Amino acid sequence: MILSRNWLDQHLNLKGIRNDEITQALNSLGFEVEKEIDWTSLNDPLVIGKVKSSQLIPETHLSLNYVDIGQKEPLQIVCGAPNVGTGQMVIIAQVGQKIANGLFLTNRQIRNYESQGMICALNEIGIEAKTLTDKENDSIYEIAPSHPSLIGKSIGEIGLHDYLWDMDLTLNRSDALAATQLLKELANYFHRKIKWRANDLLPTKGLVPPTVQIANGLKNDVETLATQTFELEAQAQAKKLTAQDDLLLKKIKVKTTDNFYEDLANLNSWETGQPLVLFDEARLKDKLTLQTITYNGKSVIALTDGAEVVTVLGLPTELAYSPTPATTRLGAIALNIKAPLMRKQQKDLNQNSTTLQRLMKPLNPNLYDYGFQNWSSLLKKYHLLLAVSPLNIVQQKYVKTTKQFRISLQKIQDFLGIQIDFETIKNLFEHLDSTVTLHKNNVLVFEMDPNRVDLFGTNDIIEEIARLYGYDNIPAEPLKIIPQVPPLNLKANLIEQTQEYLLGRGLMNVKTYALVNKTEAQEWNIFNLPTPLGLMAPLSQNHEIYRSSLIPSLIQVAQFNAANGIKKGQIWEVSDIYSGVDQRQKHLGLLVTGSLWDEPLVANKMENNFYYLKGLVETILDLYQLPKTKVKFVVADLAQKMIHPFVQAKILVDNQLMGYILRLNPLFEQQKKLHPTFVAELNLEALWKFSNHKITLNPQSKFQSSTRDLSIILSEKFNFQESLAMLTDNLKYLVNWKLIDIYRDEELINRHQQALTISFQFNSFDKQLTESEINEVWNELLSRAEKMGGQIR
Numbered sequence: 001m002i003l004s005r006n007w008l009d010q011h012l013n014l015k016g017i018r019n020d021e022i023t024q025a026l027n028s029l030g031f032e033v034e035k036e037i038d039w040t041s042l043n044d045p046l047v048i049g050k051v052k053s054s055q056l057i058p059e060t061h062l063s064l065n066y067v068d069i070g071q072k073e074p075l076q077i078v079c080g081a082p083n084v085g086t087g088q089m090v091i092i093a094q095v096g097q098k099i100a101n102g103l104f105l106t107n108r109q110i111r112n113y114e115s116q117g118m119i120c121a122l123n124e125i126g127i128e129a130k131t132l133t134d135k136e137n138d139s140i141y142e143i144a145p146s147h148p149s150l151i152g153k154s155i156g157e158i159g160l161h162d163y164l165w166d167m168d169l170t171l172n173r174s175d176a177l178a179a180t181q182l183l184k185e186l187a188n189y190f191h192r193k194i195k196w197r198a199n200d201l202l203p204t205k206g207l208v209p210p211t212v213q214i215a216n217g218l219k220n221d222v223e224t225l226a227t228q229t230f231e232l233e234a235q236a237q238a239k240k241l242t243a244q245d246d247l248l249l250k251k252i253k254v255k256t257t258d259n260f261y262e263d264l265a266n267l268n269s270w271e272t273g274q275p276l277v278l279f280d281e282a283r284l285k286d287k288l289t290l291q292t293i294t295y296n297g298k299s300v301i302a303l304t305d306g307a308e309v310v311t312v313l314g315l316p317t318e319l320a321y322s323p324t325p326a327t328t329r330l331g332a333i334a335l336n337i338k339a340p341l342m343r344k345q346q347k348d349l350n351q352n353s354t355t356l357q358r359l360m361k362p363l364n365p366n367l368y369d370y371g372f373q374n375w376s377s378l379l380k381k382y383h384l385l386l387a388v389s390p391l392n393i394v395q396q397k398y399v400k401t402t403k404q405f406r407i408s409l410q411k412i413q414d415f416l417g418i419q420i421d422f423e424t425i426k427n428l429f430e431h432l433d434s435t436v437t438l439h440k441n442n443v444l445v446f447e448m449d450p451n452r453v454d455l456f457g458t459n460d461i462i463e464e465i466a467r468l469y470g471y472d473n474i475p476a477e478p479l480k481i482i483p484q485v486p487p488l489n490l491k492a493n494l495i496e497q498t499q500e501y502l503l504g505r506g507l508m509n510v511k512t513y514a515l516v517n518k519t520e521a522q523e524w525n526i527f528n529l530p531t532p533l534g535l536m537a538p539l540s541q542n543h544e545i546y547r548s549s550l551i552p553s554l555i556q557v558a559q560f561n562a563a564n565g566i567k568k569g570q571i572w573e574v575s576d577i578y579s580g581v582d583q584r585q586k587h588l589g590l591l592v593t594g595s596l597w598d599e600p601l602v603a604n605k606m607e608n609n610f611y612y613l614k615g616l617v618e619t620i621l622d623l624y625q626l627p628k629t630k631v632k633f634v635v636a637d638l639a640q641k642m643i644h645p646f647v648q649a650k651i652l653v654d655n656q657l658m659g660y661i662l663r664l665n666p667l668f669e670q671q672k673k674l675h676p677t678f679v680a681e682l683n684l685e686a687l688w689k690f691s692n693h694k695i696t697l698n699p700q701s702k703f704q705s706s707t708r709d710l711s712i713i714l715s716e717k718f719n720f721q722e723s724l725a726m727l728t729d730n731l732k733y734l735v736n737w738k739l740i741d742i743y744r745d746e747e748l749i750n751r752h753q754q755a756l757t758i759s760f761q762f763n764s765f766d767k768q769l770t771e772s773e774i775n776e777v778w779n780e781l782l783s784r785a786e787k788m789g790g791q792i793r
Helices: 005-011 019-028 171-177 179-190 243-251 260-272 339-349 354-359 368-381 409-416 422-428 458-469 490-504 518-523 551-563 610-623 666-671 684-690 720-728 746-750 771-787
Strands: 002-004 032-038 047-056 063-068 075-079 089-094 108-110 113-115 117-119 163-168 212-214 222-232 276-280 288-295 298-305 308-312 329-337 385-388 392-396 403-408 435-439 443-448 569-578 584-593 595-599 604-607 631-635 643-653 656-664 677-683 706-715 734-743 753-762
Touching: 002 005, 002 243, 005 019, 005 179, 005 243, 019 032, 019 163, 019 179, 063 117, 075 089, 075 113, 075 117, 171 179, 179 260, 212 222, 212 392, 222 368, 243 260, 260 276, 260 354, 260 368, 276 308, 276 368, 288 308, 298 339, 329 339, 329 354, 329 368, 339 354, 368 385, 403 409, 403 458, 409 422, 409 443, 409 458, 422 435, 422 458, 490 569, 490 584, 490 610, 490 684, 551 569, 551 584, 551 656, 551 677, 584 610, 584 684, 610 643, 610 656, 610 677, 631 720, 643 684, 656 666, 656 684, 677 684, 706 771, 720 734, 720 753, 720 771, 746 753, 753 771
Parallel strands: 212 288
Antiparallel strands: 002 163, 032 163, 047 063, 047 089, 063 075, 089 117, 108 113, 222 329, 222 385, 222 392, 276 329, 288 298, 298 308, 403 443, 435 443, 569 584, 584 677, 595 604, 631 643, 643 656, 656 677, 706 753, 734 753
16 A cells, blocks of 8 residues: 555645654554655656647657746757647656656757757656556646636646655555545554545436446355446546546556546545446446456456446446446445455456455445545545435445444553553544443443454454554563463363273374365354354465355365375364354364275274264263263254265263264265264363363172173053153162163064163162162062053063
8 A cells, every 4th residue: 555645745744743753653653664755856856837838840750849947048959759748738748857767858959950958758757667558658747727816836836846655554454445444544653634625415307327237146245335326527528537546546656548437537546445336427328236257268247238248346337338428427336245255256357457356355344435525535635526426325235323332541551551541532533433431330332443454352442552652652661471370170170081092992183174165164154153153364265264064174184194094094173163253162083984804814803983983072072071961962954065964863861962973974984985984073161061070989889789681572652861861860879880782683673673782780879788678669660661661561
């Protein structure tokens, strides 16, 4: 981003502020200045002259010109530019002067004509050739407007005595792609008031803004689309930018075009950060549609009028729709589209226009209002604007709201390590479209500039305070290290025990990439997370949002291993799953594939299976000391094409979802050359919620326990957990139980029954149980089994 002192001077009183002080201010505020250009030192003092007469020199491409620079006699200058003509106001380098391209002017004889100086082209006095059109590179510069009072004046009158700061913006400060954001920062730093360009309200005169249809395939990618119509004064001839505006664009490296409105829109985009698409409404024949089209073999986003292209986003408006001097109804569209899509557009078009630079960065999606207001003021500056239509908001995903944050003064002081007070903090935000108010208990409420889309939490606000206060003004003090006994963290200990258990069972720990594409995050949102967390400016659409499940990442690891000849494996990962800005859940993912062991010499082989993985999960549930009677494994119904439709189970605790155990779809396994593969995922945060948070020492009875086994045939309508709860609830002397077997043969399957074998252990802490006491409890258990309709085997 390049900033101009001349432009700053139009809006800010810079009297008494040196250029090096502005450089220091920008660096201090976090806008790293990479390069400074002092235009006053590029050339010797050049002046403005008027061509009084211009005649071609016979048999040459040269012309003989007499130029008035305010002296008694005009200068005689031989010029080879094709566009020099009588009446033009031009830039003159006189004999004895040196210009930016290194040329030293002497009195020369050209074709027997004395040349007493030079009529300058812009690429000769410091404007980069790549910023100019081919025509401008071959031509002398004609100053507009052509006013006699400029004759003999310094080129500073047209903005060529300037000072520029070229800054490297960090991604979080993309808002500073609007020069007005930097203006506010400097106004705030130097405590100066901003002189905004006047923008009085204009009548609508019944104007109707353009309507635009967004193609279905783009609706989710368009953050904002707004339109407005501007009624203009028809012009007899093409309007030109003033030399000040034209040269400002060229100095900040914005390539100008042959269209006045396109150039003015680029200036508006540089000032506000909001690109505009312009078109002559009288030339429209059909409905406007924002859609994806094929352009030069690439899929790009374009605005179309029926079957005709109005503009490809990032490129100038097509000539057939481009505004001209005769345009009286100017249509304008303000857009904000998801940044990754526009980065792809920039790559496909191989362009780096002012429009694309701003469309592909994370800017405030509601900039359209300010963009249109500033556009109106620029049109009025050129005496073109007659009326403005109402605003038409076609799509707006994010309603305009002021970001509000509540932070205690004590927290700010603790974080910064300084005793800063409320008034100081309030004054830090004076000119930044932000307010700070003091509430009860020394709580500060910050209402932040909506253009600051990089501010998400209270820590960001504290960092803003440090930035504005000045990092150098915060004293550096050595850390005070106070030895402390770390508090017992049972939650972390449980996760650590889980990891140690899995490692002990021979499972391999993996770490996978947390960012995925939006489609994967939506398809695998099996835990029904409310708000997926996306990046503000992802590098690609493949990694734009935080994953909603660990399972796809583990499957990718298995696929990679299989493709490299590793067909068996057991892997796990503990990682965070994000939902919203301030919410995250720690999840455990498990995957087993191929054989558990394979000993060919003794024909001993065991494949991974659903129940092996279920056993691992049950052991982990035991580590969390979950009440066994509240744990259920029930049939799931995930409609995921990668998952087996009939081998999937939900893990519930007290009817709350804790996780899943799933098998991959055999078709998917075959396609990816995987052996039968089973996956599981547990929400460790949810497990912690239901776990026993107290560390308890279970007493051990000194008396001999007694064990009895029960085999019972029950209806399938009872699952194991329900059956166990009905059998054992408040059963006297029962200290433990263990499931030995679940059996179903063809006969039981036909009768929709299953056979359970369960071992029950009885004991007392007070006495040795007698046979009769055990029989009494055992008969109670058998009675409960019969009431359930069970058949004792």
